Amino acid sequence: MSKFKVLKRLDLSYLGEEWKECYILFSSITFNEVGQYKVAEKTDDEKAKLALQSLEDHFIEGKAIDESGKIVILKKGDLKDLPVDVVLKAVNFLIGEVGKNV
Numbered sequence: 001m002s003k004f005k006v007l008k009r010l011d012l013s014y015l016g017e018e019w020k021e022c023y024i025l026f027s028s029i030t031f032n033e034v035g036q037y038k039v040a041e042k043t044d045d046e047k048a049k050l051a052l053q054s055l056e057d058h059f060i061e062g063k064a065i066d067e068s069g070k071i072v073i074l075k076k077g078d079l080k081d082l083p084v085d086v087v088l089k090a091v092n093f094l095i096g097e098v099g100k101n102v
Contacts, residue, residue: 004030010093012064012086021071024062024079029054029094051091055079058094 005027012022042050062074064082079087 025060026058
């Protein structure tokens with residue numbers, strides 16, 4: 001974890017109008033952590049576990065829509081239950097845009 005507080009807010013409104021108030025807030029990944037994402041030699045299962053663990057490690061808070069259509073507060077353990085496209089977008093948001101402004 002970083003000794004500097006830099007937060008990144010992933011807006012989930014792209015999922016539809018009902019998601020306009022939903023988001024996930026993460027702490028930024030540090031330069032020192034970037035090395036662990038060199039995953040060419042890892043299996044797909046190892047990559048998936050690393051990605052989810054990274055999201056959980058950097059998760060601060062969030063809101064999402066549950067199956068009943070209500071806005072709920074996200075917990076760290078909820079990340080694995082989000083749609084795959086949201087998880088992939090979150091991983092890219094944290095580590096896939098290194099060196100770019102997002």
